[in-house]
Amino acid sequence: MMMFFTHQCPVKRTTVTRSERCIIKLLNRERIAPMSVLNDLKYMKLFITQAAIDPSPRQLSSTELAPNHDPRLTPLNPSRRGILAHGIVLSALSALFGLPLFAHSSAAAALVDEDIATSVFQAVSPSVASIAIVRPVGGVDVREVVGSGVVWDAVGPHVVTNFHVIPRLQGTNALLEVTLQDTATGTVTTLPARVAGSDSLHDLAVLKLLPRAELSDGDGGAATVPGVPPTVAPIRVAVPGDLWVGQFAYALGCVASDPSRPTWSLSAGLVSGLQRSIPSPVGARIYGVIQTEAVVNAANSGGPLVDSLGRMVGLNTAVGAARSGTARGSGLSFALPVDLLLDLVPKIIVYGNPYGKK
Amino acid sequence: MLCRRCGHVQRSRPVCIKSLNICVQTGASKNDNVGTTDYVTRRNILLGGAVLGAVAAAPARSVTLEEVTPATAAGGLNLLPPREAAVVSLFARNTYSIANIVDVALQGRTAASPEVDVPEGNGTGFVWDDEGHVVTNYHVVLNSLKGLGPDPAGRGIGSAAERPKVAKVTLLNPTNDIEQTFDAVLVGADRTRDLVVLQLLGAPPSALQPIQLGSSASLRVGQQCLAIGNPFGFGHTLTSGVISALNRDIRSQLGTTIPGGIQTDASINPGNSGGPLLDSTGRVIGINTAIFTPTGSSAGIGFAIPVDMVKVVIPQLIQNGKVVRPSLDAQIASDSVAQRLKVSKGALIQMVTPGGAADKAGLLPTRRGLSGIILGDVIQAVNGRPVNSGGDLLVALDSLTVGDTAKLQLVRSTDQGLQELELSVVLGKDK
Numbered sequence: 001m002m003m004f005f006t007h008q009c010p011v012k013r014t015t016v017t018r019s020e021r022c023i024i025k026l027l028n029r030e031r032i033a034p035m036s037v038l039n040d041l042k043y044m045k046l047f048i049t050q051a052a053i054d055p056s057p058r059q060l061s062s063t064e065l066a067p068n069h070d071p072r073l074t075p076l077n078p079s080r081r082g083i084l085a086h087g088i089v090l091s092a093l094s095a096l097f098g099l100p101l102f103a104h105s106s107a108a109a110a111l112v113d114e115d116i117a118t119s120v121f122q123a124v125s126p127s128v129a130s131i132a133i134v135r136p137v138g139g140v141d142v143r144e145v146v147g148s149g150v151v152w153d154a155v156g157p158h159v160v161t162n163f164h165v166i167p168r169l170q171g172t173n174a175l176l177e178v179t180l181q182d183t184a185t186g187t188v189t190t191l192p193a194r195v196a197g198s199d200s201l202h203d204l205a206v207l208k209l210l211p212r213a214e215l216s217d218g219d220g221g222a223a224t225v226p227g228v229p230p231t232v233a234p235i236r237v238a239v240p241g242d243l244w245v246g247q248f249a250y251a252l253g254c255v256a257s258d259p260s261r262p263t264w265s266l267s268a269g270l271v272s273g274l275q276r277s278i279p280s281p282v283g284a285r286i287y288g289v290i291q292t293e294a295v296v297n298a299a300n301s302g303g304p305l306v307d308s309l310g311r312m313v314g315l316n317t318a319v320g321a322a323r324s325g326t327a328r329g330s331g332l333s334f335a336l337p338v339d340l341l342l343d344l345v346p347k348i349i350v351y352g353n354p355y356g357k358k
Numbered sequence: 359m360l361c362r363r364c365g366h367v368q369r370s371r372p373v374c375i376k377s378l379n380i381c382v383q384t385g386a387s388k389n390d391n392v393g394t395t396d397y398v399t400r401r402n403i404l405l406g407g408a409v410l411g412a413v414a415a416a417p418a419r420s421v422t423l424e425e426v427t428p429a430t431a432a433g434g435l436n437l438l439p440p441r442e443a444a445v446v447s448l449f450a451r452n453t454y455s456i457a458n459i460v461d462v463a464l465q466g467r468t469a470a471s472p473e474v475d476v477p478e479g480n481g482t483g484f485v486w487d488d489e490g491h492v493v494t495n496y497h498v499v500l501n502s503l504k505g506l507g508p509d510p511a512g513r514g515i516g517s518a519a520e521r522p523k524v525a526k527v528t529l530l531n532p533t534n535d536i537e538q539t540f541d542a543v544l545v546g547a548d549r550t551r552d553l554v555v556l557q558l559l560g561a562p563p564s565a566l567q568p569i570q571l572g573s574s575a576s577l578r579v580g581q582q583c584l585a586i587g588n589p590f591g592f593g594h595t596l597t598s599g600v601i602s603a604l605n606r607d608i609r610s611q612l613g614t615t616i617p618g619g620i621q622t623d624a625s626i627n628p629g630n631s632g633g634p635l636l637d638s639t640g641r642v643i644g645i646n647t648a649i650f651t652p653t654g655s656s657a658g659i660g661f662a663i664p665v666d667m668v669k670v671v672i673p674q675l676i677q678n679g680k681v682v683r684p685s686l687d688a689q690i691a692s693d694s695v696a697q698r699l700k701v702s703k704g705a706l707i708q709m710v711t712p713g714g715a716a717d718k719a720g721l722l723p724t725r726r727g728l729s730g731i732i733l734g735d736v737i738q739a740v741n742g743r744p745v746n747s748g749g750d751l752l753v754a755l756d757s758l759t760v761g762d763t764a765k766l767q768l769v770r771s772t773d774q775g776l777q778e779l780e781l782s783v784v785l786g787k788d789k
Contacts, residue, residue, distance in 0.1 A: 111582060111598050116439060155425045239430045245453075245596050246446035247438065270445065272595045293597055293625060308439055311431045320590065320655075330655030331597055331625020332589065346426045 112248055112268045116308050120250050123310045125264040127151045127235035128303050129159050129180035130256035131166070131193075131207070136173050143177070148253040148303035149207065150235050150312065151180060152345060157232045159193065159207045160345055161302030162317055162336075163200045164281050166207075178209055179256035184231035190259040191230065197352035199344055200282045203317055203336065206348045235304055238311035240339030247271045248308055249292045251316045251333070253300025265300060269293025269333075278318055278334050289334045290314045296333035305335040313338050448584065448640040449596050455569035456586050457483040457492050458528040458593050459542070459556075459632065463501035482587040482633030483527065483556070484569045484642070486672060490558035492527055492542060493672055494632030495647055496549055497611040499524045503547060503554070511547040511680035521545065527558055530594065531565045538565055546675025550683065550788070551667060552610040552647055555675045569634060572641030574664035577620065579603060585624045585646055585660075587633030599624030599660075607693075607749040608648050608661040617749035617756075619661045620644045626660030635662040644668075667756070684760045684785035687714025688721060690748040691734075699724070704736035704769065705751040715786035722770065732771055735779075739767040760787050 129149045134141050147165035152158045159178055169176070175192055182189045191209045198205035211229050249271050256262030273291035280286045292305065296316040305314035314335030344354040351357060435443060459481045481498030485491070496503065502524035503510040521543035528539045542556035558566075581601045589595055599622050608619035622635060626646050635644035644662030651657040674681045691699070691706040699706065710716045710723040724734035737745050740754040741764055758764055761784065768779045 111441065111445065113439060113441060153426050153428060155421050158426065234428060236431045237428045239432050242433045244435065244446045244450075245594075246449040247442050270596055270598050272597055273592055276592060291592060291595065307433065308442060309431070309433050309437060311433060330589075330627050330653070330657075332592070332595075332627070342427065342430070346423045349426045350421055350423055 111270070113308075116248075117250065117266065117268055120306055120308065120310050121252070121264070121266045124235065124250075124252055124304065124306050124312075125254070125266075126181045126183055126233040128252045128254045128264060129178045130254040130262050131159070131161055131302065132177045132179065132256065132259075133167060133169070133174045134177055135175075143257070143259070145255050145257050147298060147301045148255070148316075149178060150302070150304040150315065151232045152206070152349075153234050154232050156196070156349065157209045157229060157234075158196060158345075158349055159209065160315065160341065161205055161207065162315065163198050163203045163205045165302045166195060166198070166205050169195075176207060177259070178207060179254070179259050179262050180230075180232060182230040183233045188256075188260060188262055189230050190256070197348035197354075199348055199354040201280055201284055202286055202340060202344060202354065203280050204315075204341070204344055204348065204354070206345060208349075236311045237342065238307060238309075238313045238338055240337070240342060243271060243274065243290065243307065243313050243337075245271055245273060249290075249294050249313065249335075250306045250308075251292070251294040251296050251300050251303060251335070252306060253297075253303040253316070255299050267295040267300065269295070269331075272332070274337075276334065286336065286340075288337045288340060289317070290337050292333050292335060293331055294333060295319075296335065312341075315341060444638075445584070445596075445598070448636070448638075449586070452569065452586060452634075452636060452640055453594050454530050454532040454567040455485045456530075456594060456633065457485060457494075458588050459483045459492070459494055459498055460526045460528075461499045461501050462523060462525055463505060480591075480629060481631055482629065482646075484632075484634050485529070485566050486555070486676075487568050488563060488566055490540075490561045490566060491545065491672075491676060492556045492558060493645070493668070494554055494556065495645065496547055496552045496554045498632045499544075499554060499556070500612075503544070506544070510544065511549070511675075521557070523559075525556055527556065528593075529558075529561070529565055532567050533564050546679040546681075548671050548675060548681045549612055550614050551616055551663065551671055551681075552612060552614065553645070553663070553668065553671050553675070555672055570641045571665055571669065572637055572639070572643045574618075574620065574643050574666045577601060577604060577637075577643060577664075582638045583620075583622050583624055583643065584636045584638070585622070585626060585630060585633060586636070587626070587630030587646060589625070589627035589629040589656075591629055595630075597625040597630075599658075602659070605749075606661055607747075608663065610648060615749060615752070616647070616663055616667075617753045618664050618667060619647075620664055622660050622662060623658040624660060625656040625658075627656045628654065630660075642668075670756070682760055683788035684755050684758045684762060684764075685714075685788035686716045686721070686755070686783060687711040687786050688716035688723070690751060691724070693747060696748070699731065699733060701733065701736055703746055704738045705745050705748045706736050707734035710734075715783050719766075719781050719783040721766075721768070721781065721783070735768040735770050737766050737768055738778075741765050755785070758785060760785055 127150055129151060130145060131147050131149045132143050132145045134143045146167060147161060149159040149161035152160045166176070176194065177190055178193045179188060179190045191212055193207040193209050196206045196208040209229065247270070248268060250266055250268045253265045254262050270293045271290060272293050276289040276291045277285045277287045278289050290305065290313065294305065296319050300316050303316050304312040305316055307313050314337055316333070316335050318334040320330060320332035320334065347354050347356045435446065438446065461480055464480060481494055483492045483494030486493045506522055523541050524544045525542045526539055527542045528537055531538055540558040540561045542558050545555040545557045547554045579601050582598065583601055584596060584598045586594060586596050601620055602623050603621040606619040606621045608616040610616055620635065620643065626649050630646050633646050634642040635646055637643045642665050644664050645668055646660060646662045648661045649656060650659040671681055688707045688711065689709040691708040695708065696706045706724065707716065707721055708724050710721055721735045725732050737751060739745055740751065743754050745751045745754055764783050764785055766781050766783055768781060770777045770779055
C-alpha cells in the first residue's frame, strides 16, 4: 500500500505524512469484514462526493488519482477480497502518439468496442486539459494537479471545469496552470490561467488561458508584447437531449504532474440513467444529471463525458459511494449534462456569472 | 494590478472605487455576483513590484455570446454503433417491467439530509404476469413481513381482501410513460430462497408489461449481462457486466444459503435487490440478491438467484402461498465445519432430527466417541447425482418432492474404517 502511494501519487513527494498513514490504515481495515448485504438500510444512504482532491496535504485520495495505474505493477494480494476494480482504464502515455499502452479490461469492457474506444480517445484527448495549482512553499514552487478541464473554445481560449476542482485561491500565492496540447505545433504547452467566472450552484467554473508573456516580471511601466495564444482544439459538443440510457459513455481526464508530460486517461461504461439530481457544492441540487457507469474520479473530474461519436455529452463531476469519504465508487458516477453547459458556460464567459448580467 | 473583486486590471488602485462602488473596468457594482471570490492574485503584487503593461493586461476584447457558444454536432439513434443501439432498445423494452418497491413499514423513517438523495424505493421487482404479480426478494419487504408474525407465507392464502398489504410498488406505464404507484399485497413467500410474490391492487392491464424469462441452464461464464434496478433509490438504473462465475452459494441476508447462484460484476448496489439480471437478448436469467463487499456498495461481486430456480418456486407461491420442500430432516455441516473436520468431498451430516427422514433411514450424525469426534455420514451422491458439498445437496434435493425415495450413497466412519453404503430415504417436509 505504501508503494502504491508513492509511485502513483502525482504529487511530488517522497514521504507520507502521519495523517495519510491513518488513511492507509483505514483503507486496510475496511477489507477485514466483507459482508453480504443488499437492501440493508444501513447502506442505502448514498454519499455523493464531488470527485476532487484537496491539494492541502491533509487529505489525499491517491486511490482515486491513479491515471497510470496498471494492475500488473501492484499485484493484488489474493487474500484481499472485495477489492476488485470495475470499469476500464485505458491510459496512453504519449500525447503525440496516443497509443494505448496498457489495457486493463474488466468485464464492463466486454460491451465496449475497442476500435471505437481507441478512436474516440485519439480524437478527443487533445481537447482535454490538466489543471494544476502552483504555490510557492518555502521558496520552491510546488505543483499539484487538481483535476481536468475541457477546452471549450478557441476565442478565449477558455477551459471549462468543475467549481470544486478549483481550490480556494484568494489570499494565497497560488497560480492556476493549465496543460494542454497545442494543435498547431503538436507539442504540449502549459499556460497560466485565471478564473473567468463560475457558477457554484451548478458546480461549473470557466478558466481563461493567459498568454505566457503576461506572467513575466516586466519592468515598471514597459508594455510587453502579448504572447501568441496557442491553437487549441475545442471539443465537439453534442446536441442536447441526444443521449439514451444504454449508450456507451467515455470519461476522459488528463493529469500532468510534470507539465511537459501529461497523461490522458479514458474510462468507459454505460449511461445508467438520466435526469438525476445530485447535491451541488453549495448545498442546493443540480438536476438533469447524467448517471453513468464510467469511472469518475479525481483524475477526470472536470473532464468531458463523450459518446461513441466523439461528442461531449457531459462534464464528469461526482461519484456516489455507500460510505462517506471512501475512495471507491460503487458504479454510480455523475456528469453534468451538455444542455446545462451550453446554457451557462457562454454566459459565464461573457458576464462572469451564469445569470447573464454584469 | 488586479481588482480583487472582479479580476480586471486596474492601473492604479488595487480595489474598486469604494465611494462609487463601481468597478472602473467592468462597471460591476459591489453587490453583483461576479463569480467566485477566488481570483488569482498575482505574485507581482506581493513582490511589491512590477506593474503589468496595460496593453498586455487589459482584456483584449469582450467576447459575444455567439462566439463562445460552440456549434453542436448532430447524432441520433441511427448513428449509434449496432451494439449500443441494441442495448438502448433492450433497456427501452424492459424498463416498463421493472417495479420500484417500497416496504410500507419503512415509509417516513428516513430523514432527508442534504448530501443524501431521498431513496424513492428500497428494492426492485419485476412484473411476472398479466394478473399483476410482482416478484422480488423476501428481504426487500422484510420489515413488513416481520410484522405479520411467525408464518408470513401462510397469511397470503385466502382472498385478496384478507391478504396483508406489504409494499407500495411504482411502475412506469408503457402507454404514457407516467409513473404510477399501487398498493401490493402478499401472495406467497419463500424465506429459504429469499423470494416473495406480491400482487398489485388496482393495476389496470395496460400498465402491466410482464418480463420475458430466459433460462439459466445453459449460461456460460463470460456472457454479458445487464441489471436494471433502483440502487440507492435512483430508479430504473441500467448497469452491465459479465457472468463472473456460476454455481455460487449465496449467503442471503436471512441466513439461508441459496445454491447455484450466478456471480456477476455488473454494479449491484443496495436497492438493486429483487431486480432482474438480463442476458443480452433481454431475458431474465437471474434475480439480483446479494453482494459481497467491504464498503456496503458494489465492489464488482454480485450474486443472483438463477431463473430456473425462480421458475420452480414462483408458480408454487402463486398457487399455494408457500413452497414445500423435501428435506432429509438432518442438519448438514457448513463448509467451514466440514473443512475443519477434514471432509473434502461430500455433504457431512452434523445432526439428525429424531424421528425424521434421515433418522428413519438410519443415517448417523457426527457424534462424540471415546477417541474423539466420530464423523457422521458423508453423502456422496443422491440418485446417482454426485454431491460435493452442502450446496450441491440442496440443489439435488430441489429436483425431488416430498415423499420421494432418494437413494443416497454415503461414506460412513466405522471402527473398521470408511465404509461405503447405499441407503434409501423417504423425504420429509422441510420446516
